Amino acid sequence: MKTDNSTNKAWLGAVFRFFAVVFAGAGLIMLQGLSEGLEPWIRGFMASSPLPDELRFHAASHGALIGILFSASLLAMLRAPLAKPLVLRFYFIGHLIFLGTLLLTDPALAKQSFFVFILFTAVLGILFAVYPMRRDIFRPREPKAMNRALLVMTGVALLGLLPFMIYGITGQIGDADMQFRWGEGTALGLALVYAGYLTATSRTGARTIGILQSATYVYMGAASIALPDHPGSWGIVGGASAIAYGVVYAVVVLRQLAPRASVAKPNAIQS
Known part of the structure; x- marks a missing residue:
């Protein structure tokens, strides 16, 4: 019985990897995450x-x-996807943040x-269906251990991003x-703050989310300077500040959330 369950998880893990590659590729190419990111x-x-x-900066x-x-985040789950339900949780909630921001800031555009x-x-439904650890996405068995340093840094990020998010709301409302x-800038800010909270929980996968955040801050800082x-x-000063924050955040994440062996975490199942 246990062997059958392990085989089923291994099969679903392979199917999940397939769809993760497909949807990540679609985001980068079809949804222009790559082309607009280089703009x-x-x-x-x-x-x-x-x-x-x-x-160009909106791009x-x-x-x-x-x-x-x-x-x-999907590509990061190709290695041991069953050990990172927290990353998939961010992917799910991040999309809901995107859609909710669109609906609230521009209902007419959302209707169109x-x-x-x-x-x-459809994308979220498929990923949920083929992920064997579905329960752990939104009801994790692993307890959270809030990291104060990362929580404080998330608060700092919120203060820094708040004008950007407010500016995005007012700009979208007045967009003809x-x-x-x-x-979308507001959705990005909200997603970063939520990612910061998830990273501060110190659950398995938090390190991955933290590294993605760091890369995002450095990237947005470089784009602002360009x-x-x-x-x-964000301008030259804001861009330089974002790069500095991203680097410091990465250092804190790598030091405070050092990778732990999966055997020390019974709920972190490798695939």
Whole structure:
């Protein structure tokens, strides 16, 4: 009986990896997480037509959210996916944050973009169906041990991101072009804050989320320095601060959340 259960988990783990690669690739290519992520430095990369110049920093926000936080989180689960339900939880809630921000900041656009809700619902439904540790995604058996240093750093990030998120809300409400460019920045900020909270829980997979956050802050800082005067940009000072924060955050994560052997965690099942 136990052998059959292990075989079933191994089979589902392989199926999950397949869909993780497919959906990560779709995010990077079809949803333009890669092409828009390179927009601050390479204009029109893999794009049918170049973006207007004033949207280039908004494209960076898209690349950070879709390319780094979402697509890269799936790719990070290719190694021992059953040991990282926390990462999949972030992927799920991150998409709900994206859709909720779209719905609240621009209901008319959300109505026109109803296919996006259907698409993301299908993606999340498939990943949930093929993930053997479904219970641990939202009801983890592993207790959380809040890391004070990481929690304080998340509070600092919230204060730093708050003007950016408010600016995104007001910009999206006043956007007459019916594009989710300003609001996506708000969704990015909210996703980063939520990721910070999950990292501070110190559960298995928190280290991965923390590294993805660090990469996002460094990336957004570099994009801001490259496009300091573009709409939505954090500017040179803000960009340098984001890079410094991302580097310090990475150091704290790597030191405070050192990888632990899976045998020390009975609920962290390797596949």
